Amino acid sequence: MNDASVSASTAAAVAATGKPAPSTNQAKVHAADVNVYYGEKQALKSVSIDIPERAVTSFIGPSGCGKSTFLRCINRMNDTIETCRVTGTITIDKADIYDSGLDVVELRARVGMVFQKPNPFPKSIFENVAYGPRIHGLARSKTDLEEIVQTSLKKASLWEEVKDRLAESGTGLSGGQQQRLCIARAIAVSPEVILMDEPCSALDPIATAKIEELIDELRENYTIIIVTHSMQQAARVSQRTAFFHLGVLVETGETDQIFTNPIDRRTQDYITGRFG
Amino acid sequence: MVPVYFVAIVVLAGLAFAAGRKRGFTFMPVGGGPRAHSLPTYHGLYTATAAIVPMFLLLVAWGIVAPRFVDHMALSSLPSSLAPIDDLTRDARLRDIVGIANGQVSADLALLSAGNVYAGWREAAGWILLIAGAALGALGAFWALRNLAPRFRARNRFETIVKVVLIACSAVAILTTVGIVFSVLFETLRFFARYPVQDFLFGLQWSPQTAIREDQVGSSGAFGAVPLFAGTTLIMLIAMLIAGPIGLFAAIYMAEYASRRVRAMAKPVLEVLAGIPTVVFGFFAALTVAPMIRQYGEMLGLEVASESALAAGIVMGVMIIPFVSSLSDDIINAVPQSLRDGSYGIGATKAETIKRVVLPAALPGIVSAFMLAVSRAVGETMIVVMAAGLSGNLTFNPLEAVTTVTVQIKTLLVGDQEFDSAKTLSAFALGFVLFFFTLMLNIIALRVVRKYREQYD
Ligand SMILES: Nc1ncnc2c1ncn2[C@@H]1O[C@H](COP(=O)(O)OP(=O)(O)OP(=O)(O)O)[C@@H](O)[C@H]1O
Ligand SMILES: [Mg+2]
Numbered sequence: 001m002n003d004a005s006v007s008a009s010t011a012a013a014v015a016a017t018g019k020p021a022p023s024t025n026q027a028k029v030h031a032a033d034v035n036v037y038y039g040e041k042q043a044l045k046s047v048s049i050d051i052p053e054r055a056v057t058s059f060i061g062p063s064g065c066g067k068s069t070f071l072r073c074i075n076r077m078n079d080t081i082e083t084c085r086v087t088g089t090i091t092i093d094k095a096d097i098y099d100s101g102l103d104v105v106e107l108r109a110r111v112g113m114v115f116q117k118p119n120p121f122p123k124s125i126f127e128n129v130a131y132g133p134r135i136h137g138l139a140r141s142k143t144d145l146e147e148i149v150q151t152s153l154k155k156a157s158l159w160e161e162v163k164d165r166l167a168e169s170g171t172g173l174s175g176g177q178q179q180r181l182c183i184a185r186a187i188a189v190s191p192e193v194i195l196m197d198e199p200c201s202a203l204d205p206i207a208t209a210k211i212e213e214l215i216d217e218l219r220e221n222y223t224i225i226i227v228t229h230s231m232q233q234a235a236r237v238s239q240r241t242a243f244f245h246l247g248v249l250v251e252t253g254e255t256d257q258i259f260t261n262p263i264d265r266r267t268q269d270y271i272t273g274r275f276g
Numbered sequence: 277m278v279p280v281y282f283v284a285i286v287v288l289a290g291l292a293f294a295a296g297r298k299r300g301f302t303f304m305p306v307g308g309g310p311r312a313h314s315l316p317t318y319h320g321l322y323t324a325t326a327a328i329v330p331m332f333l334l335l336v337a338w339g340i341v342a343p344r345f346v347d348h349m350a351l352s353s354l355p356s357s358l359a360p361i362d363d364l365t366r367d368a369r370l371r372d373i374v375g376i377a378n379g380q381v382s383a384d385l386a387l388l389s390a391g392n393v394y395a396g397w398r399e400a401a402g403w404i405l406l407i408a409g410a411a412l413g414a415l416g417a418f419w420a421l422r423n424l425a426p427r428f429r430a431r432n433r434f435e436t437i438v439k440v441v442l443i444a445c446s447a448v449a450i451l452t453t454v455g456i457v458f459s460v461l462f463e464t465l466r467f468f469a470r471y472p473v474q475d476f477l478f479g480l481q482w483s484p485q486t487a488i489r490e491d492q493v494g495s496s497g498a499f500g501a502v503p504l505f506a507g508t509t510l511i512m513l514i515a516m517l518i519a520g521p522i523g524l525f526a527a528i529y530m531a532e533y534a535s536r537r538v539r540a541m542a543k544p545v546l547e548v549l550a551g552i553p554t555v556v557f558g559f560f561a562a563l564t565v566a567p568m569i570r571q572y573g574e575m576l577g578l579e580v581a582s583e584s585a586l587a588a589g590i591v592m593g594v595m596i597i598p599f600v601s602s603l604s605d606d607i608i609n610a611v612p613q614s615l616r617d618g619s620y621g622i623g624a625t626k627a628e629t630i631k632r633v634v635l636p637a638a639l640p641g642i643v644s645a646f647m648l649a650v651s652r653a654v655g656e657t658m659i660v661v662m663a664a665g666l667s668g669n670l671t672f673n674p675l676e677a678v679t680t681v682t683v684q685i686k687t688l689l690v691g692d693q694e695f696d697s698a699k700t701l702s703a704f705a706l707g708f709v710l711f712f713f714t715l716m717l718n719i720i721a722l723r724v725v726r727k728y729r730e731q732y733d
Contacts, residue, residue: 080620082535108623115621119614122637131632132622182618189622 112186176207277402296323326420507678514589523600
């Protein structure tokens with residue numbers, strides 16, 4: 001594919017969605033001067049960004065540039081990596097999430113995560129979704145729990161496909177269904193922010209379209225951050241886009257602007273396919 | 277002569293390899309041109325195999341035929357006064373003859389000459405082997421060399437040869453197992469011909485004392501194996517009560533909590549436990565643990581036998597901890613990290629994640645690790661011999677002396693006994709039961725493991 005056709009098709013995608021400008025939304029997540037080190041190696045260099053509430057923000061950039069690393073800072077999943085060290089501040093609703101008084105477990109209930117490879121637990125579909133509500137004690141009774149599971153599956157547009165086989169194993173679903181199950185699992189604890197790390201990279205185009213549709217619906221109630229390698233996808237689902245390169249946040253802006261009129265030379269090179 | 281023969285095989289194979297390889301080089305194109313099918317090395321390997329195989333087959337055949345032939349020649353050279361009349365005398369004569377051939381002196385001239393005949397034929401048979409073998413090997417190599425050609429598929433042929441060798445090796449392993457099973461089965465059936473199966477399997481009394489002389493009183497022993505099964509089960513249960521939780525929790529610590537440095541140190545240390553000879557555990561059990569239990573028991577006003585099931589069970593439990601922990605650790609590690617991430621991502625703590633995600637996912641594998649540990653515990657002899665005693669008490673009181681299947685097998689076969697007495701044969705029956713039990717455990721364990729593997733592939 002040549003440069004012109006990529007930018008043309010992404011521009012067309014932007015034009016087609018024609019979303020309202022979300023810049024009026026308040027910042028939900030705010031990061032200032034975030035540095036991340038894996039041992040001696042610095043993976044992120046002074047990243048500062050505001051992520052608006054109830055909108056989709058996409059992170060793009062070449063492989064290894066630190067998109068996942070930054071995403072994992074937002075729910076402190078990096079804590080599970082022994083060598084990882086984070087400096088700087090990240091706040092959600094103005095509260096510092098790296099504050100020593102903060103409970104990581106609570107934070108992760110507020111900031112859900114969907115992974116690159118669908119990872120349903122080897123339990124029944126019902127138990128997969130009920131997992132979060134159970135450990136956080138969100139349901140008072142069995143009917144409560146069933147209610148939560150049902151609404152979550154509905155929100156993840158999976159209910160119709162699985163309502164007759166909730167007792168079957170979640171690992172028996174197709175890849176796309178598994179990924180929607182994981183989204184339902186994340187939704188079930190009513191998070192405010194949902195992080196998605198390349199949620200469609202293991203899926204075929206039809207399943208991808210379904211997930212994208214779902215993301216668009218979820219945007220009404222949740223703040224969504226999505227890492228993607230597909231610029232078309234970023235253009236289709238997100239209102240804001242952030243471009244990372246070699247651990248540096250190069251440019252953030254309205255998705256239309258990033259794809260049609262990038263300010264930085266590196267962004268331009270990347271979206272026209274000159275590297276990455 | 278046989279060692280020399282092996283040297284001959286190696287030398288011939290080496291020569292054949294060199295010749296084949298040399299031939300192979302002539303097939304390699306000098307400046308472009310069509311490539312030979314196989315590299316020279318494969319031509320060499322093919323030629324070498326063609327020399328080795330016939331030599332080896334000859335050796336096997338010789339090993340079967342030659343001794344009989346030499347025996348026959350020596351025996352038939354005996355004068356009719358010494359000619360064997362039955363199998364027993366035949367064996368006795370042969371022993372004398374072989375002794376003389378090996379340099380013993382004898383006053384009997386006829387035997388002396390037979391011994392010389394024997395030695396002569398033995399020598400001759402060796403030379404025949406060597407010469408015939410060398411000829412066959414050379415023939416094989418020449419035949420192979422004639423086959424070689426630029427388009428000859430030496431590489432594929434050699435592949436087939438490799439496959440055959442591998443099949444032969446696994447066949448040896450399998451056939452040995454099958455052979456052992458059948459010989460045990462055969463002796464077991466002989467035992468059951470004398471002693472009713474149901475009395476053996478369900479009888480409550482075990483006292484295998486049979487008479488040494490025909491007219492002795494109480495010559496028919498009682499072979500009710502239930503006390504042995506009970507004793508085995510009791511000790512196994514005690515051992516698993518120790519090894520199960522400790523091994524599993526150690527595995528969880530290693531896999532989930534320990535830092536890489538601690539893990540690198542602790543895991544080998546734990547595995548050293550598995551390398552301690554069981555006899556060491558045995559005297560530890562008999563000299564340290566058993567008296568200790570007895571002392572504590574007496575302090576509490578309990579009556580404790582000096583050899584108790586508890587002592588043996590505890591020490592056996594310690595012994596099998598590494599089996600449980602090492603296998604469970606591997607299984608827990610095999611649970612994909614993505615499942616843990618999924619759980620942490622929803623805000624589960626580490627303990628919740630382990631309890632609700634990791635362990636359920638690893639459960640089938642852990643169960644099979646336990647089963648392997650059980651079969652290990654059931655098959656263990658030394659500790660029980662030394663610490664639990666020999667008396668076939670039918671009891672579930674861990675403070676009394678009990679005995680197990682393996683211990684009885686050992687006791688039954690040690691000492692002078694006619695081989696086909698009921699006492700000796702009962703050991704085979706016990707062995708068969710034991711084998712059947714561990715086989716079942718292993719089959720179940722393997723099935724469970726396989727099912728578990730399928731989930732993630
Ligand atoms: N657990 C880790 N230990 C050490 N280094 C790591 C670890 N995870 C990531 N890194 C390094 O940090 C840098 C950023 O990695 P990250 O996974 O964030 O990239 P990414 O932008 O998500 O790439 P991709 O698009 O391929 O997923 C890379 O150089 C990577 O090698
Ligand atoms: Mg990534």
